[in-house]
Amino acid sequence: MKVSVIIDGQMVQIEQGAPIIDAAKKAGIFIPTLCYHEALKPYGSCCLCIVEVIQDGQRRLVTSCNFPAAVGMEIFTNTARVRQSRRMIVELLLVRCPDVPLLQTMAKQMGTGLSRFKTREANECILCGLCVRFCEEVVGVGAIGLANRGVDREVATPFKMASDVCIGCGSCTYICPTGCIKMVSDRKTPNLRSLKMGNCSLVPCPNSYQCETCQIEQEFFKDIKRVIAEFRSKGQ
Amino acid sequence: MDIEKVDRILEEHEYRHSAIIGIMQDVQDIENYLPEETLRYISDKLELNLTKIFDVATFYKAFSLVPRGRHTIKVCCGTACHLAGAARNLDQVERTLHIKAEETTDDRMFSIETVNCLGACALAPVVVVDEDYYDAVKPGKIEKILSYYRSESER
Structure with a gap:
């Protein structure tokens, strides 16, 4: 069912329950985000996409990437309150990751910078969870996940050991908004596809891409065929 | 397992x-x-x-990925227990077992944990071994409490 919402004075029709950010896109309004990606389920961890919503006479801040649109909703994406909250969020992210260019430019655009808070330990990960979700939802592997909690929360492989399921696709390095996961070829351990956060050691093909005669590739295909066969037999 | x-x-x-x-x-x-x-x-x-x-x-802090001792000693370091001298108790437990907080003895008999309030502030300072609460614990009492669990597991 379609519902109409008012976003910054524009009337927009979107599916009921679709996130508000879709309406903003339709209306051509830019909302800054760090953890939102069209290919993935909304997660709402960076909170940069907050907007002000008036619903049933209540005025409040919500994350637009995962807040469902409903009838009679009025949305403001650029009020003073929204701007101030975003500024604060960027400032706090910048305290965590002072060396990330993306955050620096964002902070500059919003008129803030490195200031009152002390940097505890420079880090480049903002815990947006994009790499984790991409690995699980799109690649379908789930080699990395989030671990621990609070200030110790981090992206890690199970038991913090070299992953035995990582296929070395490099999606995590591609999708990372701050560039904290890097592809590094490790000459000491050839033929080993291992993943270390912050130092992702993945090796170029040892058989100069001769896939037809490659042992690794053949075994991979065998595995795939077996999985497909199993899946089909289950379905019947 | x-x-x-x-x-x-x-x-x-x-x-x-x-x-x-x-x-x-x-x-x-x-x-x-x-x-x-x-x-x-x-x-x-x-x-x-x-x-x-x-x-x-x-x-969750309740889960542990490293082996724990058979008996867990929880030393409460919450506000009330802290004021009543929980730090001295913790010191004494650590000295008696030759391990630090959040560690396990080599024979895997005891683990020490610090907790931040057990809701038993009237009993401060509180030490809990497994499910047994010990109230108004003084450093001198620690050896006696621990020896009870040592002898119990020998039986």
Whole structure:
């Protein structure tokens, strides 16, 4: 069912329950985000996409990437309150990751910078969870996940050991908004596809891409065929 | 850990993904910690990603991925206990067992934990061994309490 919402004075029709950010896109309004990606389920961890919503006479801040649109909703994406909250969020992210260019430019655009808070330990990960979700939802592997909690929360492989399921696709390095996961070829351990956060050691093909005669590739295909066969037999 | 035991736990929870915390609690009740191979086995059986299980296992402080002692000594370091001298008690426990807080003795008999309030402030300073509460503990009492558990496990 379609519902109409008012976003910054524009009337927009979107599916009921679709996130508000879709309406903003339709209306051509830019909302800054760090953890939102069209290919993935909304997660709402960076909170940069907050907007002000008036619903049933209540005025409040919500994350637009995962807040469902409903009838009679009025949305403001650029009020003073929204701007101030975003500024604060960027400032706090910048305290965590002072060396990330993306955050620096964002902070500059919003008129803030490195200031009152002390940097505890420079880090480049903002815990947006994009790499984790991409690995699980799109690649379908789930080699990395989030671990621990609070200030110790981090992206890690199970038991913090070299992953035995990582296929070395490099999606995590591609999708990372701050560039904290890097592809590094490790000459000491050839033929080993291992993943270390912050130092992702993945090796170029040892058989100069001769896939037809490659042992690794053949075994991979065998595995795939077996999985497909199993899946089909289950379905019947 | 025995695979049969794990299977029984999984069956009790009907192989539900949502029961992962309950499953891990049951495993920890038996083993006192979460062995890596058991978690891998659970991940296999539930068809739940190991990263998710690791996430939950590291999120909650109640779960431990390293072996724990048979008896857990919880020294309360909350406000009331702190004022009543919990730090001295903790020192004494650490000195007696030759380990630091959050560690386990080599014979895997005792683990020391610090907690930040057990809701028993009237009994401050409180030390809890397994399920037994000891109130108004003084450093001099520690040896006596620990020797009780030592002799109990010899019996």
